[in-house]
Structures are given as structure tokens and as C-alpha cells.
Amino acid sequence: MTKITVGLCAGTSCHLMGGMDLGTVIEELKVKLGDDLQVQKHTCLNQCRKGPNVMLNGMLFVGMTPEQLKNEILALHDREEENNHDTTGQ
Amino acid sequence: MTLQVNEVTKIRRKVMTETARLHWNGNLIKEIDQLPERLTAEHEHRYRCCEFKEKAIYAERIKLAMGLSLAPEHAKKRLSTLARHSLTHSHEKNRSQVEVIDIACDGCPIDKYFITNACRNCLGHNCQQACRRGAITIVGNQAYIDQSKCVECGMCRKACKYGAILEVHRPCEAACPVNAVIADQNRKAIIDNGKCTDCGNCMVSCPFGAISDHSQLLKIIDWLKGEEKTVAMVAPAIIGQMGQKEKLGPLFQALKQLGFDRVEEVSFGADLVALGESEEFANRVPVKDPYMLSSCCPAFVKFVKIHRPGQAEYLSTMVSPMVAMAKTLREDLPLAKIVFIGPCVAKKREAMESKVVDGVLTFEELAALFVAADINLATMEEAQEEASKASKDGQGFAAAGGVRAAMVNGIKRFADADFRGGSAQGLEECLAQLKLLEKSEASFNFLEGMACSGGCLGGPGALVDNRQTKRFLDVRGSQLECQNSGDNRLAIEKLKDLGHSLHKSSKK
Numbered sequence: 001m002t003k004i005t006v007g008l009c010a011g012t013s014c015h016l017m018g019g020m021d022l023g024t025v026i027e028e029l030k031v032k033l034g035d036d037l038q039v040q041k042h043t044c045l046n047q048c049r050k051g052p053n054v055m056l057n058g059m060l061f062v063g064m065t066p067e068q069l070k071n072e073i074l075a076l077h078d079r080e081e082e083n084n085h086d087t088t089g090q
Numbered sequence: 091m092t093l094q095v096n097e098v099t100k101i102r103r104k105v106m107t108e109t110a111r112l113h114w115n116g117n118l119i120k121e122i123d124q125l126p127e128r129l130t131a132e133h134e135h136r137y138r139c140c141e142f143k144e145k146a147i148y149a150e151r152i153k154l155a156m157g158l159s160l161a162p163e164h165a166k167k168r169l170s171t172l173a174r175h176s177l178t179h180s181h182e183k184n185r186s187q188v189e190v191i192d193i194a195c196d197g198c199p200i201d202k203y204f205i206t207n208a209c210r211n212c213l214g215h216n217c218q219q220a221c222r223r224g225a226i227t228i229v230g231n232q233a234y235i236d237q238s239k240c241v242e243c244g245m246c247r248k249a250c251k252y253g254a255i256l257e258v259h260r261p262c263e264a265a266c267p268v269n270a271v272i273a274d275q276n277r278k279a280i281i282d283n284g285k286c287t288d289c290g291n292c293m294v295s296c297p298f299g300a301i302s303d304h305s306q307l308l309k310i311i312d313w314l315k316g317e318e319k320t321v322a323m324v325a326p327a328i329i330g331q332m333g334q335k336e337k338l339g340p341l342f343q344a345l346k347q348l349g350f351d352r353v354e355e356v357s358f359g360a361d362l363v364a365l366g367e368s369e370e371f372a373n374r375v376p377v378k379d380p381y382m383l384s385s386c387c388p389a390f391v392k393f394v395k396i397h398r399p400g401q402a403e404y405l406s407t408m409v410s411p412m413v414a415m416a417k418t419l420r421e422d423l424p425l426a427k428i429v430f431i432g433p434c435v436a437k438k439r440e441a442m443e444s445k446v447v448d449g450v451l452t453f454e455e456l457a458a459l460f461v462a463a464d465i466n467l468a469t470m471e472e473a474q475e476e477a478s479k480a481s482k483d484g485q486g487f488a489a490a491g492g493v494r495a496a497m498v499n500g501i502k503r504f505a506d507a508d509f510r511g512g513s514a515q516g517l518e519e520c521l522a523q524l525k526l527l528e529k530s531e532a533s534f535n536f537l538e539g540m541a542c543s544g545g546c547l548g549g550p551g552a553l554v555d556n557r558q559t560k561r562f563l564d565v566r567g568s569q570l571e572c573q574n575s576g577d578n579r580l581a582i583e584k585l586k587d588l589g590h591s592l593h594k595s596s597k598k
């Protein structure tokens with residue numbers, strides 16, 4: 001099972017800097033990836049000046065654009081899929 | 091148009107936030123001179139040719155954030171000198187609301203038509219034949235437009251079978267429905283204040299972020315920190331703007347934390363307007379007048395007055411929901427500072443002229459102020475809201491078609507009224523409908539005119555795309571106890587009290 005956890009910062013500072021646009025991307029990908037994508041929400045990730053921010057599998061990504069976030073999530077998903085194949089193939 | 095936060099929007103918001111933060115913390119005069127430098131350093135991407143120009147542009151943006159005009163007399167002064175001036179003087183009255191930041195304006199090409207490499211140098215030369223000015227010649231292997239002869243009629247573009255002729259619009263000019271944005275000799279944009287309706291469309295359209303309006307953040311911070319009572323009046327379009335879906339509890343709590351003594355919804359003022367305007371309609375149409383125009387959108391009102399003066403007499407005499415709400419509050423709060431919070435740029439002038447509303451913030455400016463004051467609404471999700479005094483009709487004023495819908499319900503009190511409502515969003519559509527009314531060709535006899543597409547939800551000061559906020563608006567509307575203005579007892583009583591003072595012609 002591939003699992004990616006994405007946690008958008010819903011704090012007011014990140015919201016002002018375009019957090020909602022990241023939320024839209026996450027919603028789109030959720031439809032595509034289904035259970036593979038776990039969606040969380042954070043109230044603040046303590047890097048307000050650099051927002052909009054997001055946590056991806058426990059790692060902090062600052063100043064994200066919707067395109068960047070989409071690419072990051074899809075790349076992560078591909079990598080995990082490959083790993084899964086490798087382990088099940090053995 | 092989808093609302094997306096692009097880089098220039100982020101820069102504008104950052105400047106607002108940091109300017110507000112300095113003043114909130116009492117460091118404005120001391121640190122403002124270093125702000126352009128700090129912002130240039132913080133922002134890794136460099137958009138301009140050099141750091142010097144980048145800093146100069148930041149300085150101009152800071153002036154607008156401090157509520158100052160970009161007049162030449164402000165050009166050479168230090169920001170701290172200007173800040174001191176801004177804090178102690180009330181702002182110049184009759185100036186423009188929207189300004190072009192000259193050095194940020196790219197002076198986009200203004201040759202409207204030009205021929206691309208897709209030109210095949212065909213035998214037909216349809217373009218050449220279509221041009222009545224003889225502006226097209228064949229140079230080398232391609233057609234070429236002599237710009238000194240071109241009158242921008244566009245016939246060549248229509249004639250070319252390859253679609254090789256490109257039509258270029260400057261985004262700001264294209265966004266302005268009344269041609270108030272024009273180019274000066276240096277191809278930089280300037281705004282013709284005689285034509286401008288303050289709608290704010292050009293601000294959001296410029297890819298260089300070169301057009302902006304004046305903010306009132308500094309004086310509002312002073313009021314919040316000062317002794318006077320302060321009231322925040324939020325426009326119905328605020329629902330969903332701060333990221334809490336249809337919930338208003340967190341917003342109300344955050345506004346109180348910011349220092350507002352009272353928070354009120356302008357939707358209640360909209361109920362008053364729906365009641366008053368439907369009564370007015372029943373009295374005027376069709377006996378005295380053939381039709382009536384709504385008066386709640388200040389950019390639409392200004393548009394009619396400037397560009398359709400012959401139809402101005404058909405505007406409703408009702409004040410806007412903002413002013414109506416302020417008048418109800420003034421009764422018990424004669425000295426309080428009343429601040430309207432909405433998505434609108436044109437409200438800033440309307441408020442100033444109304445004399446009952448002291449200040450205006452856009453949603454964007456409010457969010458910047460929250461951030462400046464370290465207030466985070468995401469931590470207040472649990473905050474409960476009090477029962478709303480407004481009806482769903484009143485709240486519905488925020489979306490295109492909402493005023494008409496409220497009128498349909500309001501007019502039911504007058505059994506024999508012949509009400510046929512129409513609505514228009516965006517000034518182009520408003521113009522088309524006004525022309526129909528003038529020629530007596532319209533199927534409606536009441537027109538709701540909204541300068542922004544989507545209504546107020548689509549205003550230039552909004553933070554969230556209006557298709558999303560419309561959903562939140564509908565959800566909250568369906569939860570309200572009172573659905574129609576006509577059932578709003580409190581509003582009916584208030585209207586009786588205030589009666590004439592809610593009409594613009596009255597002296598009171």
C-alpha cells in the first residue's frame with residue numbers, strides 16, 4: 001500500500017499567501033490517488049514568513065506553488081509505487 | 091476568471107502585512123526606511139533589472155499601503171517623513187482611489203495589431219486589400235503593418251486566412267470597461283479620473299502589479315489602539331474569505347481580538363435596503379418612472395452618473411447596505427469609529443462621501459492586519475457565532491442576482507406591483523442592459539447592476555475564488571433562521587424608525 005501524507009497549513013498567514021490554491025491541488029489529487037493520499041490540516045507550521053507551507057510525509061516544504069506541490073506529490077507517489085514493486089517482486 | 095494568488099499578489103500582500111506589522115508594534119517611524127531593503131533581501135526572485143529599481147518599487151508600494159498618493163511631491167521624501175505625515179494628516183479628499191506605480195509599469199506594447207511569422211506571404215494578400223488605410227506592405231517575405239497609418243480597425247486580422255495577425259491588448263486597458271486606462275507618451279498606463287468608476291478591475295489584471303489603491307491600514311490601527319470605540323461592519327461577501335468555510339465564529343472572535351468593540355453584519359443593512367427599495371419601487375414604477383436601477387454597488391452608481399447621465403434619475407434613492415447599517419449604529423454610537431470590511435475598492439470613496447462610515451478595509455487588507463497582529467483564525471475553529479440579525483435575502487446581496495432575488499420577495503408586500511427584475515454583472519453587461527432599458531426594449535423594469543463579475547464575491551479585494559465562496563454563502567444562507575427580508579421583524583421596525591434618512595435625497 002502506498003501512503004503519502006500531506007498536511008496543508010491552514011493558518012491565516014499561509015492563507016493570505018495562497019494556501020487555498022494548494023488546497024485545490026490537494027483536492028484534485030485526492031480524487032486521483034484516493035486512499036493513497038492522506039490529507040491533514042495544520043494550524044501553523046511556524047514558518048509563516050515563508051508561506052504558503054505544507055508538510056509532505058513529515059517533511060516541511062515552504063513557499064510552495066500549486067504546480068510545485070502537484071509535482072512533488074506525484075513524484076513521491078511514483079517512487080513509492082516503484083519501491084512497492086521491488087519488494088513484492090523479490 | 092479563476093482567482094489565483096500569483097507572485098505580484100504575494101508581493102502586494104507582503105508589503106501590506108509588513109507595513110501594518112511595523113505600525114502595530116509601534117516601530118513604523120523607526121524602521122520603515124529599512125523596509126524596502128529588507129523585503130528585497132527576503133524575496134529571492136528578482137523581477138527587475140536591478141536591486142535599485144526593485145527597492146524603489148517597494149518604496150512606492152509602501153506609500154500606497156500607508157495610504158499616501160504617489161504624487162510628485164512625495165517622490166523624493168524619506169518613507170519615515172511620509173509616515174509621520176500620514177499619521178498626523180487626514181488623507182487628501184478628491185484624489186484618485188486607484189493609482190499606477192509608474193516605475194513598476196512595464197509600458198506594455200501598444201501596437202494593437204502585428205503580423206507574426208505565421209504569415210505565408212500568400213498570393214491573395216487579403217490583409218492588404220482589407221486595409222482601407224494602405225497600412226500594410228509586403229517587406230521581404232512577409233506582410234508588415236506601418237503603425238503610423240494603422241487605425242486599429244482589425245479588418246486585416248479578420249481577413250487573414252492563416253490567423254497570422256495578432257491582436258494585443260494591454261491587460262489593464264482590456265480590463266477597464268470604461269476606457270479609463272490610457273497610455274501616456276512613454277507608453278505607461280495612466281488613469282483618467284474623469285472616467286474611472288473605482289471598480290478596481292485594472293488592479294487585479296496587471297501582471298506587473300503596477301496598479302494599486304490606497305490602504306487605510308495605518309489610521310485603522312491607530313483607532314484600534316486608541317481610546318475610541320470601534321465597530322467592524324463586515325460585508326456579506328466575507329463568508330468563506332478567511333478559510334473557515336461558512337463559519338463566521340472564528341472571524342468575529344479574531345476581529346474582537348484585534349480590538350474592535352463590536353462586530354456587525356452588513357447583511358442586516360441589506361435587509362433594510364431590500365425592504366426600502368421594494369417600497370420605493372412600488373411607489374415609482376410604473377406610475378412615475380418607467381423603470382428603476384439598484385443603488386447598492388458604488389461603482390455601478392458612479393458608472394451610471396458619469397457614463398449614462400440621462401439614466402441617473404432612475405437610480406434608487408436608497409443608500410447602500412453599508413451606509414444603512416452605519417446609520418442604524420450611529421444612533422447609539424455617535425462617536426465610534428465605524429470600519430466597513432468588504433471586497434470592494436469603490437466603497438472607499440463611497441464611505442468617505444457618506445460621512446457615516448469612517449474607514450474601509452478590503453478582505454485582503456484585513457487578513458494582512460490579522461497576520462501583522464499575530465492573529466491566526468485556524469486556531470479558533472471552535473468559536474461560536476451569535477444568531478444573525480439578517481435574513482438569507484440580505485446576505486444574498488453578496489452574489490450576482492441576490493439583490494433581484496431579495497426584491498422579488500420584498501415586493502410581495504405590495505399586491506398589485508408589477509415587478510420584473512433583471513440583473514447584470516460586470517460593467518459591460520450593465521451597459522448593454524441600460525441601453526435596452528433606454529430603448530424600452532427590456533423585458534424587465536428593475537435592474538440590479540453589479541460592477542464585478544460574480545457580484546461582490548468577485549470583487550478586487552476578495553481572497554477566495556467566487557465559485558467557492560458562493561457555495562459557502564448558500565450553505566450559511568440555508569441555515570439562517572429568517573429567510574426573507576419581509577419576515578425580518580427587527581429590520582421592519584428599524585426601517586420605520588430611520589425611514590427617510592435612508593434615502594439619499596433627504597437632508598437628514
Ligand code: FES
Pocket residue numbers: 009010011012013014015043044045046047048051053
Ligand atoms: S500560518 Fe502557515 S506557517 Fe504559520
